[in-house]
Amino acid sequence: MDIFIQQLINGLTTGSVYAVVALGYTMVYGVIQLINFAHGEVVMIGAMVAFSVIVSLAGSGLPPLAIVACGIIAAIPSCMIIGYFLERVAYRPLRHAPRLAPLITAIGMSIILQHLALLVWGRNPIAFPQIIDNPSFAIGGASITGVQIAIILLCFAMMAALTWFVFRTKFGIAIRATAEDVRVAGLMGINANAVIAATFVIGAALGAIAGVMFGTYYGIVHYTMGFILGLKAFCAAVLGGIGNIAGAMVGGILLGLVEAMATGYIGEITDLCRWPGGGTSFLVERCADGGNFVLFGSNYQDVFAFLVLILVLVFRPSGLLGERVAERA
Protein backbone atom coordinates (compact mmCIF):
# COMPACT_ATOMS: atom_id res chain seq x y z
CA MET A 1 0.00 0.00 0.00
CA ASP A 2 2.83 2.41 0.80
CA ILE A 3 4.24 1.91 -2.71
CA PHE A 4 0.85 2.79 -4.08
CA ILE A 5 0.60 6.05 -2.16
CA GLN A 6 4.22 6.92 -2.85
CA GLN A 7 3.78 6.38 -6.58
CA LEU A 8 0.53 8.33 -6.47
CA ILE A 9 2.44 11.32 -5.08
CA ASN A 10 5.34 10.90 -7.52
CA GLY A 11 2.94 10.45 -10.42
CA LEU A 12 0.96 13.51 -9.49
CA THR A 13 4.17 15.55 -9.38
CA THR A 14 5.55 14.50 -12.76
CA GLY A 15 2.04 14.41 -14.20
CA SER A 16 1.33 18.00 -13.35
CA VAL A 17 4.62 19.02 -14.99
CA TYR A 18 3.64 17.01 -18.09
CA ALA A 19 0.27 18.73 -18.04
CA VAL A 20 1.78 22.21 -18.04
CA VAL A 21 4.16 21.31 -20.88
CA ALA A 22 1.34 19.59 -22.78
CA LEU A 23 -0.65 22.83 -22.68
CA GLY A 24 2.04 24.41 -24.85
CA TYR A 25 1.62 21.71 -27.51
CA THR A 26 -2.13 21.68 -27.40
CA MET A 27 -2.69 25.44 -27.57
CA VAL A 28 -0.53 25.79 -30.66
CA TYR A 29 -2.03 22.70 -32.26
CA GLY A 30 -5.53 23.92 -31.50
CA VAL A 31 -5.00 27.13 -33.43
CA ILE A 32 -2.78 26.14 -36.36
CA GLN A 33 -2.74 22.30 -36.33
CA LEU A 34 1.03 22.33 -35.98
CA ILE A 35 2.91 20.10 -33.57
CA ASN A 36 5.61 22.42 -32.31
CA PHE A 37 8.26 19.81 -31.69
CA ALA A 38 10.63 22.53 -30.49
CA HIS A 39 8.45 23.10 -27.42
CA GLY A 40 10.41 20.56 -25.35
CA GLU A 41 13.58 22.50 -26.14
CA VAL A 42 11.91 25.73 -24.99
CA VAL A 43 11.28 23.99 -21.66
CA MET A 44 14.93 22.91 -21.53
CA ILE A 45 16.14 26.47 -22.21
CA GLY A 46 13.89 27.64 -19.37
CA ALA A 47 15.60 25.21 -17.01
CA MET A 48 19.05 26.22 -18.26
CA VAL A 49 18.47 29.95 -17.95
CA ALA A 50 17.12 29.46 -14.43
CA PHE A 51 20.18 27.33 -13.64
CA SER A 52 22.56 30.10 -14.71
CA VAL A 53 20.68 32.75 -12.76
CA ILE A 54 20.48 30.61 -9.62
CA VAL A 55 24.17 29.74 -9.77
CA SER A 56 25.22 33.35 -10.25
CA LEU A 57 23.01 34.53 -7.38
CA ALA A 58 23.89 31.65 -5.06
CA GLY A 59 26.57 33.59 -3.19
CA SER A 60 24.64 36.84 -3.08
CA GLY A 61 23.12 36.29 0.34
CA LEU A 62 19.56 36.52 -0.97
CA PRO A 63 17.11 34.09 0.62
CA PRO A 64 17.07 30.80 -1.37
CA LEU A 65 13.40 31.09 -2.34
CA ALA A 66 14.05 34.56 -3.75
CA ILE A 67 16.94 33.19 -5.80
CA VAL A 68 14.77 30.44 -7.29
CA ALA A 69 12.07 33.04 -7.95
CA CYS A 70 14.66 35.14 -9.82
CA GLY A 71 15.54 32.06 -11.85
CA ILE A 72 11.90 31.60 -12.83
CA ILE A 73 11.46 35.30 -13.53
CA ALA A 74 14.47 35.25 -15.86
CA ALA A 75 13.40 32.00 -17.55
CA ILE A 76 9.88 33.16 -18.42
CA PRO A 77 10.72 36.14 -20.68
CA SER A 78 13.65 34.23 -22.23
CA CYS A 79 11.33 31.42 -23.26
CA MET A 80 8.59 33.84 -24.36
CA ILE A 81 11.06 35.53 -26.69
CA ILE A 82 12.16 32.16 -28.10
CA GLY A 83 8.52 31.11 -28.51
CA TYR A 84 7.72 34.31 -30.37
CA PHE A 85 10.84 33.99 -32.47
CA LEU A 86 10.01 30.38 -33.40
CA GLU A 87 6.57 31.37 -34.64
CA ARG A 88 7.71 34.49 -36.44
CA VAL A 89 10.80 33.10 -38.16
CA ALA A 90 10.20 29.37 -38.51
CA TYR A 91 6.46 28.82 -38.79
CA ARG A 92 4.73 31.96 -40.03
CA PRO A 93 6.44 31.93 -43.43
CA LEU A 94 5.19 28.36 -43.84
CA ARG A 95 1.62 29.03 -42.72
CA HIS A 96 0.18 28.11 -46.11
CA ALA A 97 2.76 25.51 -47.05
CA PRO A 98 1.90 21.77 -47.03
CA ARG A 99 1.58 20.40 -43.49
CA LEU A 100 4.80 18.43 -43.75
CA ALA A 101 6.96 21.55 -44.22
CA PRO A 102 6.34 23.21 -40.83
CA LEU A 103 6.58 19.81 -39.13
CA ILE A 104 10.08 19.29 -40.50
CA THR A 105 10.93 22.88 -39.62
CA ALA A 106 9.77 22.18 -36.07
CA ILE A 107 12.17 19.27 -35.80
CA GLY A 108 14.89 21.48 -37.28
CA MET A 109 14.24 24.24 -34.75
CA SER A 110 14.34 21.64 -32.01
CA ILE A 111 17.81 20.54 -33.13
CA ILE A 112 19.01 24.14 -33.43
CA LEU A 113 17.86 25.00 -29.91
CA GLN A 114 19.44 21.85 -28.51
CA HIS A 115 22.76 22.70 -30.06
CA LEU A 116 22.62 26.31 -28.98
CA ALA A 117 22.17 25.00 -25.44
CA LEU A 118 25.06 22.61 -26.04
CA LEU A 119 27.26 25.56 -26.97
CA VAL A 120 26.24 27.67 -24.00
CA TRP A 121 25.87 25.09 -21.22
CA GLY A 122 28.10 22.27 -22.41
CA ARG A 123 27.50 18.63 -23.13
CA ASN A 124 27.62 17.25 -19.58
CA PRO A 125 24.63 16.84 -17.30
CA ILE A 126 24.52 19.78 -14.92
CA ALA A 127 23.59 19.45 -11.28
CA PHE A 128 20.72 21.83 -10.67
CA PRO A 129 21.49 23.70 -7.44
CA GLN A 130 19.34 22.43 -4.60
CA ILE A 131 19.35 25.55 -2.53
CA ILE A 132 15.90 25.53 -1.00
CA ASP A 133 15.09 23.47 2.08
CA ASN A 134 13.19 20.42 1.07
CA PRO A 135 11.48 18.98 4.13
CA SER A 136 9.79 15.62 3.86
CA PHE A 137 6.35 14.88 5.27
CA ALA A 138 5.01 11.40 6.02
CA ILE A 139 1.56 10.41 4.80
CA GLY A 140 0.21 6.88 5.03
CA GLY A 141 3.56 5.14 4.96
CA ALA A 142 4.79 7.29 2.09
CA SER A 143 6.49 10.66 2.01
CA ILE A 144 5.93 13.88 0.15
CA THR A 145 8.57 16.59 -0.10
CA GLY A 146 8.13 20.32 0.07
CA VAL A 147 9.26 20.61 -3.56
CA GLN A 148 6.64 18.09 -4.65
CA ILE A 149 3.91 20.00 -2.85
CA ALA A 150 5.11 23.26 -4.40
CA ILE A 151 5.23 21.75 -7.90
CA ILE A 152 1.74 20.26 -7.64
CA LEU A 153 0.22 23.46 -6.23
CA LEU A 154 1.98 25.71 -8.74
CA CYS A 155 0.97 23.52 -11.68
CA PHE A 156 -2.66 23.46 -10.61
CA ALA A 157 -2.57 27.23 -10.10
CA MET A 158 -1.19 27.70 -13.62
CA MET A 159 -3.81 25.41 -15.10
CA ALA A 160 -6.55 27.28 -13.28
CA ALA A 161 -5.15 30.62 -14.45
CA LEU A 162 -4.95 29.44 -18.07
CA THR A 163 -8.47 28.05 -17.93
CA TRP A 164 -9.72 31.37 -16.60
CA PHE A 165 -7.82 33.23 -19.30
CA VAL A 166 -9.06 31.09 -22.18
CA PHE A 167 -12.68 30.82 -21.06
CA ARG A 168 -13.33 34.10 -19.30
CA THR A 169 -11.33 36.82 -21.03
CA LYS A 170 -12.08 38.42 -24.37
CA PHE A 171 -8.69 37.51 -25.83
CA GLY A 172 -9.08 33.95 -24.55
CA ILE A 173 -12.42 33.60 -26.32
CA ALA A 174 -10.76 35.04 -29.43
CA ILE A 175 -8.11 32.30 -29.22
CA ARG A 176 -10.83 29.66 -29.14
CA ALA A 177 -12.69 31.35 -31.98
CA THR A 178 -9.52 31.43 -34.08
CA ALA A 179 -8.88 27.78 -33.27
CA GLU A 180 -12.26 26.97 -34.72
CA ASP A 181 -12.27 29.10 -37.86
CA VAL A 182 -9.44 31.49 -38.71
CA ARG A 183 -11.28 33.14 -41.59
CA VAL A 184 -14.47 33.87 -39.70
CA ALA A 185 -12.42 35.04 -36.70
CA GLY A 186 -10.82 37.52 -39.11
CA LEU A 187 -14.28 38.84 -40.00
CA MET A 188 -14.80 39.55 -36.29
CA GLY A 189 -11.74 41.78 -36.35
CA ILE A 190 -9.51 39.21 -34.67
CA ASN A 191 -5.93 39.44 -35.92
CA ALA A 192 -5.02 35.79 -36.48
CA ASN A 193 -1.29 36.50 -36.42
CA ALA A 194 -1.55 38.09 -32.99
CA VAL A 195 -3.56 35.16 -31.65
CA ILE A 196 -1.16 32.58 -33.08
CA ALA A 197 1.88 34.40 -31.70
CA ALA A 198 0.12 34.63 -28.32
CA THR A 199 -0.41 30.87 -28.15
CA PHE A 200 3.31 30.33 -28.70
CA VAL A 201 4.28 32.94 -26.12
CA ILE A 202 1.85 31.68 -23.47
CA GLY A 203 2.88 28.07 -24.06
CA ALA A 204 6.54 29.07 -23.76
CA ALA A 205 5.94 30.95 -20.50
CA LEU A 206 4.25 27.89 -19.00
CA GLY A 207 7.07 25.74 -20.38
CA ALA A 208 9.69 27.93 -18.72
CA ILE A 209 8.15 27.38 -15.31
CA ALA A 210 7.80 23.66 -16.02
CA GLY A 211 11.49 23.55 -16.92
CA VAL A 212 12.53 25.11 -13.62
CA MET A 213 10.27 22.73 -11.72
CA PHE A 214 11.70 19.78 -13.60
CA GLY A 215 15.26 20.87 -12.79
CA THR A 216 14.45 21.42 -9.15
CA TYR A 217 12.66 18.07 -8.86
CA TYR A 218 15.21 15.83 -10.55
CA GLY A 219 18.21 17.93 -9.55
CA ILE A 220 19.80 17.53 -12.95
CA VAL A 221 19.50 19.30 -16.27
CA HIS A 222 20.97 18.47 -19.65
CA TYR A 223 20.79 19.96 -23.12
CA THR A 224 18.85 16.93 -24.38
CA MET A 225 16.35 16.85 -21.51
CA GLY A 226 13.72 18.65 -23.58
CA PHE A 227 13.50 15.82 -26.05
CA ILE A 228 12.08 13.07 -23.84
CA LEU A 229 10.14 15.50 -21.66
CA GLY A 230 8.64 17.10 -24.76
CA LEU A 231 7.74 13.74 -26.28
CA LYS A 232 6.04 12.63 -23.09
CA ALA A 233 4.11 15.86 -22.81
CA PHE A 234 3.12 15.42 -26.44
CA CYS A 235 1.86 11.91 -25.57
CA ALA A 236 -0.09 13.49 -22.72
CA ALA A 237 -1.65 16.04 -25.10
CA VAL A 238 -2.66 13.26 -27.50
CA LEU A 239 -4.01 11.16 -24.63
CA GLY A 240 -6.25 14.03 -23.54
CA GLY A 241 -7.18 14.97 -27.10
CA ILE A 242 -4.76 17.29 -28.88
CA GLY A 243 -6.08 20.80 -29.28
CA ASN A 244 -8.21 20.45 -26.16
CA ILE A 245 -6.98 22.45 -23.17
CA ALA A 246 -8.77 20.45 -20.49
CA GLY A 247 -7.57 17.33 -22.29
CA ALA A 248 -3.93 18.36 -21.95
CA MET A 249 -4.36 18.78 -18.20
CA VAL A 250 -6.18 15.48 -17.72
CA GLY A 251 -3.83 13.68 -20.10
CA GLY A 252 -0.71 15.02 -18.38
CA ILE A 253 -1.77 14.02 -14.90
CA LEU A 254 -3.07 10.65 -16.07
CA LEU A 255 0.15 9.96 -17.94
CA GLY A 256 2.22 10.85 -14.88
CA LEU A 257 0.14 8.50 -12.74
CA VAL A 258 0.25 5.65 -15.26
CA GLU A 259 3.99 6.05 -15.57
CA ALA A 260 4.55 6.13 -11.82
CA MET A 261 2.28 3.18 -11.12
CA ALA A 262 3.75 1.09 -13.91
CA THR A 263 7.25 1.92 -12.78
CA GLY A 264 6.38 1.10 -9.19
CA TYR A 265 4.81 -2.25 -9.89
CA ILE A 266 6.47 -3.56 -13.03
CA GLY A 267 9.20 -5.28 -11.04
CA GLU A 268 6.68 -7.18 -8.95
CA ILE A 269 4.44 -8.00 -11.86
CA THR A 270 7.17 -9.35 -14.07
CA ASP A 271 8.91 -11.27 -11.28
CA LEU A 272 8.64 -14.83 -12.60
CA CYS A 273 9.08 -16.25 -9.09
CA ARG A 274 5.71 -14.80 -8.15
CA TRP A 275 3.95 -16.32 -11.12
CA PRO A 276 1.99 -19.53 -10.58
CA GLY A 277 4.36 -22.46 -11.06
CA GLY A 278 7.24 -20.05 -11.09
CA GLY A 279 9.15 -21.92 -8.47
CA THR A 280 9.13 -25.26 -10.30
CA SER A 281 11.45 -25.42 -13.27
CA PHE A 282 14.83 -23.89 -13.95
CA LEU A 283 13.95 -21.02 -11.65
CA VAL A 284 14.02 -23.13 -8.50
CA GLU A 285 17.46 -22.00 -7.52
CA ARG A 286 16.87 -18.36 -8.35
CA CYS A 287 13.61 -18.23 -6.47
CA ALA A 288 14.79 -20.01 -3.33
CA ASP A 289 15.00 -17.98 -0.14
CA GLY A 290 12.88 -15.09 -1.45
CA GLY A 291 14.99 -14.59 -4.56
CA ASN A 292 13.51 -13.13 -7.70
CA PHE A 293 13.71 -13.22 -11.47
CA VAL A 294 12.48 -9.86 -12.72
CA LEU A 295 11.96 -9.50 -16.45
CA PHE A 296 11.44 -5.74 -16.55
CA GLY A 297 12.61 -3.32 -13.89
CA SER A 298 11.82 0.30 -13.18
CA ASN A 299 14.44 1.31 -15.75
CA TYR A 300 11.67 0.74 -18.30
CA GLN A 301 10.02 3.92 -16.98
CA ASP A 302 10.18 5.79 -20.27
CA VAL A 303 8.39 3.05 -22.20
CA PHE A 304 4.97 3.56 -20.67
CA ALA A 305 4.26 7.00 -22.06
CA PHE A 306 4.75 5.68 -25.57
CA LEU A 307 2.76 2.55 -24.82
CA VAL A 308 -0.07 4.85 -23.79
CA LEU A 309 0.41 6.85 -27.00
CA ILE A 310 0.13 3.70 -29.13
CA LEU A 311 -2.96 2.50 -27.27
CA VAL A 312 -4.64 5.88 -27.64
CA LEU A 313 -3.85 6.10 -31.33
CA VAL A 314 -5.24 2.59 -31.89
CA PHE A 315 -8.36 2.73 -29.73
CA ARG A 316 -9.29 6.38 -29.37
CA PRO A 317 -7.34 8.58 -31.78
CA SER A 318 -9.30 11.68 -30.84
CA GLY A 319 -8.10 11.33 -27.23
CA LEU A 320 -10.11 11.21 -24.03
CA LEU A 321 -11.72 14.65 -24.35
CA GLY A 322 -11.25 15.27 -28.07
CA GLU A 323 -14.09 16.62 -30.18
CA ARG A 324 -17.12 16.29 -27.99
CA VAL A 325 -19.14 18.72 -30.08
CA ALA A 326 -20.19 18.31 -33.70
CA GLU A 327 -17.98 20.42 -35.94
CA ARG A 328 -20.86 21.95 -37.87
CA ALA A 329 -24.53 21.49 -37.39
Place this chain on the structure above:
Amino acid sequence: MAQALIEVLNLEVRYGGIAAVRGVSFAVEPGEMVCVIGANGAGKTSTLKALARMIPSSGEIHYDHLRVEKMLSHELISKGLALVPEGRGVFARLTIRENLLMGAYHRNDTADIDADLDKIFVMLPRLKEREKQLAGTLSGGEQQMLAIGRAIMGRPKLLLLDEPSMGLAPIMVEKIFEVIKGVAAQGVTVLLVEQNAKLALEICSRGYVMENGRITVADTSANLLADSRVRAAYLGE
Protein backbone atom coordinates in the same frame (compact mmCIF):
# COMPACT_ATOMS: atom_id res chain seq x y z
CA MET B 1 -26.40 59.24 -57.90
CA ALA B 2 -25.71 60.26 -54.32
CA GLN B 3 -22.40 59.43 -52.63
CA ALA B 4 -22.25 55.63 -52.53
CA LEU B 5 -21.34 53.83 -49.30
CA ILE B 6 -19.61 51.17 -51.32
CA GLU B 7 -18.63 51.35 -54.95
CA VAL B 8 -17.03 48.46 -56.76
CA LEU B 9 -15.23 49.05 -60.05
CA ASN B 10 -14.22 46.28 -62.39
CA LEU B 11 -13.82 43.63 -59.68
CA GLU B 12 -12.16 40.40 -60.78
CA VAL B 13 -11.60 37.21 -58.79
CA ARG B 14 -9.58 34.30 -60.11
CA TYR B 15 -9.06 30.85 -58.65
CA GLY B 16 -5.91 29.67 -60.36
CA GLY B 17 -6.64 30.07 -64.04
CA ILE B 18 -10.40 30.22 -63.64
CA ALA B 19 -12.11 33.59 -63.44
CA ALA B 20 -15.04 33.49 -61.02
CA VAL B 21 -15.82 37.21 -61.16
CA ARG B 22 -15.08 38.95 -64.44
CA GLY B 23 -15.13 42.71 -64.14
CA VAL B 24 -18.09 43.51 -61.94
CA SER B 25 -19.07 47.10 -61.08
CA PHE B 26 -21.85 48.21 -58.79
CA ALA B 27 -22.62 50.62 -55.99
CA VAL B 28 -24.79 50.73 -52.89
CA GLU B 29 -25.93 53.98 -51.34
CA PRO B 30 -26.24 54.58 -47.60
CA GLY B 31 -29.45 53.13 -46.18
CA GLU B 32 -30.20 51.09 -49.27
CA MET B 33 -31.12 47.43 -49.32
CA VAL B 34 -29.73 45.84 -52.44
CA CYS B 35 -29.55 42.23 -53.55
CA VAL B 36 -27.44 40.23 -55.94
CA ILE B 37 -29.27 37.24 -57.35
CA GLY B 38 -28.07 34.51 -59.63
CA ALA B 39 -27.54 30.80 -60.01
CA ASN B 40 -25.00 28.64 -58.24
CA GLY B 41 -21.49 29.44 -59.43
CA ALA B 42 -22.38 32.84 -60.85
CA GLY B 43 -19.69 34.48 -58.69
CA LYS B 44 -21.92 35.99 -55.99
CA THR B 45 -20.11 34.50 -53.02
CA SER B 46 -16.70 35.27 -54.53
CA THR B 47 -17.77 38.89 -54.91
CA LEU B 48 -18.72 39.16 -51.24
CA LYS B 49 -15.58 37.35 -50.12
CA ALA B 50 -13.49 39.79 -52.13
CA LEU B 51 -15.32 42.73 -50.51
CA ALA B 52 -14.49 41.26 -47.08
CA ARG B 53 -10.88 40.58 -48.17
CA MET B 54 -11.19 36.86 -47.55
CA ILE B 55 -9.82 36.22 -51.04
CA PRO B 56 -7.55 38.30 -53.28
CA SER B 57 -9.05 40.23 -56.18
CA SER B 58 -8.23 42.94 -58.66
CA GLY B 59 -10.22 46.09 -59.34
CA GLU B 60 -11.21 48.91 -57.03
CA ILE B 61 -13.41 48.75 -53.96
CA HIS B 62 -14.29 52.18 -52.55
CA TYR B 63 -15.97 52.07 -49.17
CA ASP B 64 -16.62 55.11 -47.03
CA HIS B 65 -13.56 57.01 -48.34
CA LEU B 66 -11.38 53.91 -47.93
CA ARG B 67 -9.77 51.57 -50.43
CA VAL B 68 -10.87 48.19 -49.18
CA GLU B 69 -8.70 46.21 -51.56
CA LYS B 70 -5.64 47.49 -49.72
CA MET B 71 -6.88 46.41 -46.31
CA LEU B 72 -6.82 43.14 -44.35
CA SER B 73 -9.89 41.14 -43.43
CA HIS B 74 -9.62 41.84 -39.70
CA GLU B 75 -9.36 45.61 -40.24
CA LEU B 76 -12.75 45.94 -41.92
CA ILE B 77 -15.18 45.43 -39.08
CA SER B 78 -13.81 48.39 -37.14
CA LYS B 79 -14.61 50.46 -40.26
CA GLY B 80 -18.19 49.23 -40.14
CA LEU B 81 -18.06 46.56 -42.82
CA ALA B 82 -19.43 43.18 -41.67
CA LEU B 83 -20.00 39.94 -43.56
CA VAL B 84 -22.27 37.10 -42.52
CA PRO B 85 -20.53 34.33 -44.44
CA GLU B 86 -22.08 31.56 -46.47
CA GLY B 87 -22.82 28.58 -44.26
CA ARG B 88 -23.20 30.95 -41.26
CA GLY B 89 -19.73 30.36 -39.76
CA VAL B 90 -20.82 30.40 -36.14
CA PHE B 91 -18.20 29.16 -33.68
CA ALA B 92 -19.76 25.81 -32.75
CA ARG B 93 -17.59 25.30 -29.67
CA LEU B 94 -18.26 28.75 -28.26
CA THR B 95 -21.42 29.55 -26.39
CA ILE B 96 -24.05 31.75 -27.96
CA ARG B 97 -23.09 34.61 -25.69
CA GLU B 98 -19.41 34.18 -26.57
CA ASN B 99 -20.26 34.17 -30.28
CA LEU B 100 -22.10 37.46 -29.85
CA LEU B 101 -19.24 38.95 -27.84
CA MET B 102 -16.82 38.03 -30.64
CA GLY B 103 -18.97 40.13 -32.96
CA ALA B 104 -18.06 43.09 -30.75
CA TYR B 105 -14.39 42.09 -30.50
CA HIS B 106 -13.09 45.31 -32.02
CA ARG B 107 -15.12 47.47 -29.62
CA ASN B 108 -13.96 48.60 -26.20
CA ASP B 109 -17.13 50.28 -24.96
CA THR B 110 -18.09 47.59 -22.45
CA ALA B 111 -21.28 49.24 -21.23
CA ASP B 112 -22.58 49.75 -24.77
CA ILE B 113 -21.68 46.18 -25.68
CA ASP B 114 -23.83 44.94 -22.81
CA ALA B 115 -26.67 47.17 -23.95
CA ASP B 116 -26.32 45.86 -27.52
CA LEU B 117 -26.35 42.29 -26.22
CA ASP B 118 -29.64 42.99 -24.49
CA LYS B 119 -31.04 44.47 -27.71
CA ILE B 120 -30.02 41.39 -29.68
CA PHE B 121 -31.65 39.16 -27.10
CA VAL B 122 -34.87 41.18 -27.35
CA MET B 123 -34.76 40.90 -31.14
CA LEU B 124 -33.86 37.18 -31.04
CA PRO B 125 -35.40 35.76 -27.87
CA ARG B 126 -34.57 32.18 -28.88
CA LEU B 127 -30.91 33.04 -28.37
CA LYS B 128 -31.52 34.49 -24.92
CA GLU B 129 -32.99 31.19 -23.72
CA ARG B 130 -29.85 29.38 -24.84
CA GLU B 131 -27.29 32.05 -24.02
CA LYS B 132 -24.88 29.61 -22.33
CA GLN B 133 -25.29 26.70 -24.73
CA LEU B 134 -22.69 25.88 -27.34
CA ALA B 135 -23.62 27.31 -30.70
CA GLY B 136 -23.09 23.88 -32.29
CA THR B 137 -26.23 22.68 -30.52
CA LEU B 138 -28.45 25.19 -32.33
CA SER B 139 -30.55 24.36 -35.39
CA GLY B 140 -29.48 25.74 -38.75
CA GLY B 141 -31.99 28.58 -38.60
CA GLU B 142 -30.99 29.54 -35.09
CA GLN B 143 -27.36 29.52 -36.15
CA GLN B 144 -28.22 31.89 -39.00
CA MET B 145 -29.97 34.17 -36.49
CA LEU B 146 -26.88 34.00 -34.31
CA ALA B 147 -24.59 34.80 -37.23
CA ILE B 148 -26.66 37.88 -38.08
CA GLY B 149 -26.88 38.92 -34.42
CA ARG B 150 -23.12 38.52 -34.12
CA ALA B 151 -22.55 40.77 -37.13
CA ILE B 152 -24.89 43.39 -35.65
CA MET B 153 -22.84 43.36 -32.44
CA GLY B 154 -20.06 44.97 -34.49
CA ARG B 155 -22.36 47.96 -35.19
CA PRO B 156 -21.81 47.76 -38.95
CA LYS B 157 -22.67 50.49 -41.40
CA LEU B 158 -22.71 48.01 -44.26
CA LEU B 159 -23.89 44.43 -43.72
CA LEU B 160 -23.01 41.87 -46.36
CA LEU B 161 -25.17 38.74 -46.20
CA ASP B 162 -24.21 35.61 -48.11
CA GLU B 163 -27.14 33.24 -48.78
CA PRO B 164 -28.86 33.57 -45.41
CA SER B 165 -31.68 31.28 -46.60
CA MET B 166 -29.41 28.42 -47.59
CA GLY B 167 -30.52 25.03 -46.29
CA LEU B 168 -33.32 26.40 -44.15
CA ALA B 169 -36.99 25.45 -43.95
CA PRO B 170 -39.34 28.01 -45.59
CA ILE B 171 -40.82 29.11 -42.28
CA MET B 172 -37.32 29.77 -40.92
CA VAL B 173 -36.36 31.65 -44.07
CA GLU B 174 -39.30 33.99 -43.53
CA LYS B 175 -38.19 34.65 -39.96
CA ILE B 176 -34.62 35.32 -41.06
CA PHE B 177 -35.82 37.79 -43.66
CA GLU B 178 -37.94 39.54 -41.04
CA VAL B 179 -34.80 39.94 -38.95
CA ILE B 180 -32.85 41.30 -41.93
CA LYS B 181 -35.64 43.81 -42.63
CA GLY B 182 -35.50 44.84 -38.98
CA VAL B 183 -31.76 45.42 -39.21
CA ALA B 184 -32.15 47.51 -42.35
CA ALA B 185 -34.91 49.52 -40.68
CA GLN B 186 -32.37 50.56 -38.04
CA GLY B 187 -30.38 52.29 -40.75
CA VAL B 188 -27.86 49.60 -41.64
CA THR B 189 -27.09 49.41 -45.35
CA VAL B 190 -27.59 45.84 -46.59
CA LEU B 191 -26.09 44.01 -49.54
CA LEU B 192 -27.78 40.64 -49.81
CA VAL B 193 -26.63 37.76 -51.98
CA GLU B 194 -29.37 35.19 -52.53
CA GLN B 195 -30.41 32.30 -54.68
CA ASN B 196 -33.94 32.72 -53.43
CA ALA B 197 -34.55 35.56 -55.87
CA LYS B 198 -38.21 36.12 -55.14
CA LEU B 199 -37.74 36.69 -51.42
CA ALA B 200 -34.64 38.79 -51.95
CA LEU B 201 -36.34 41.06 -54.48
CA GLU B 202 -39.37 41.41 -52.24
CA ILE B 203 -37.38 42.95 -49.40
CA CYS B 204 -34.77 44.86 -51.43
CA SER B 205 -35.33 48.03 -53.40
CA ARG B 206 -32.87 47.19 -56.15
CA GLY B 207 -31.20 44.09 -57.50
CA TYR B 208 -28.36 42.93 -59.67
CA VAL B 209 -28.47 39.70 -61.63
CA MET B 210 -25.17 37.87 -61.88
CA GLU B 211 -24.40 35.26 -64.53
CA ASN B 212 -21.05 33.63 -65.20
CA GLY B 213 -19.11 36.18 -63.21
CA ARG B 214 -20.77 39.24 -64.76
CA ILE B 215 -23.66 41.50 -63.83
CA THR B 216 -26.12 41.12 -66.69
CA VAL B 217 -29.11 43.06 -65.40
CA ALA B 218 -29.38 45.90 -62.90
CA ASP B 219 -32.75 47.37 -62.05
CA THR B 220 -35.29 48.09 -59.35
CA SER B 221 -36.83 45.10 -57.66
CA ALA B 222 -40.24 45.89 -59.07
CA ASN B 223 -38.90 45.88 -62.63
CA LEU B 224 -36.85 42.73 -62.04
CA LEU B 225 -39.87 40.93 -60.61
CA ALA B 226 -41.79 41.92 -63.74
CA ASP B 227 -38.98 41.09 -66.18
CA SER B 228 -39.88 38.01 -68.19
CA ARG B 229 -36.27 36.77 -68.47
CA VAL B 230 -35.74 37.06 -64.71
CA ARG B 231 -39.06 35.38 -64.07
CA ALA B 232 -38.13 32.52 -66.36
CA ALA B 233 -34.59 32.06 -65.06
CA TYR B 234 -34.87 32.74 -61.33
CA LEU B 235 -38.48 32.76 -60.26
CA GLY B 236 -39.35 29.37 -61.68
CA GLU B 237 -41.95 30.44 -64.21
